[in-house]
Amino acid sequence: MKLATALSERADLQRRIISLRHRLNNNAKVQEGEQPAENPEELLKELDGCLIRLEELVARINKTNNATKSGELTITDMIAKRDSLKERIGIMRDFLDASSDKVSRYSKTEIKVCSTVNVAELQKELDSWSKKFRETDEKIQELNWLTELI
Known part of the structure; x- marks a missing residue:
């Protein structure tokens, strides 16, 4: 994968994480007897996957930036x-x-x-x-x- 592609994926992940934060907050509470618009557990799983991938990409991008002259x-x-x-x-x-x-x-x-x-x-x-x-x-x-x- 080219560095530019990784940078693009990183930006996309950062946008998704921001979106997931808002979606989680919007589904944190509901009136008794109601269901949330989205399942917070599924959102948390998606967030976890995004954060793991972001951490991996950032580490690789930083290593590449430090090694490339x-x-x-x-x-x-x-x-x-x-x-x-x-x-x-x-x-x-x-x-x-x-x-x-x-x-x-x-x-x-x-x-x-x-x-x-x-x-x-x-x-x-x-x-x-x-x-x-x-x-x-x-x-x-x-x-x-x-x-x-x-």
Whole structure:
């Protein structure tokens, strides 16, 4: 099985587990003499199977990510780099939006509000980080489709 297939199955299992949680809660109690819409025991069995499979997949995905390298970096290293870049980009976009907001003045006597940074320069840095993010993400995706799950 390819790593990408395992990742897809993991995402599906995570969605099913969330659904099972809600279904279990919805069938936890019924009025005396009534039957639940779904059998909680069957839902619990299904949940158990999903959790066992998820645990197995996560362990294998993590082993594969730690063992697979592109150059000097493992997939785990690249994921950490991508996540850090994503956070940096989000923060910088918010900051640049706030820095570049124009404040309208109705007269010359009103206080003038100025940006504290060079917005154009920081925008170029943001564009560079965005490019690194895309390249890193593309490399991870490529490896996901080429790598066999351990």
